[in-house]
Amino acid sequence: MVIEMAKRKACKVCHVMTTKSHCPVCKSTNLSESFSGLVLIFDPEHSMIAKKLNITKDGEYALQVR
């Protein structure tokens, strides 16, 4: 079985992970392939990490984007 991984990028503005050419959250096209640390946010309103990173939408986020 071959799993094809789409090239993933992190938004430099809000850090969300995407395979698209623009950010699905803030619509920025400022994306980077250089990122480290991934965090999954399920419940941004009650997540300490989401508050710390200013995340308001659930999804997968990079901790650091260069």
Ligand SMILES: [Zn+2]
């Ligand atoms: Zn964004």
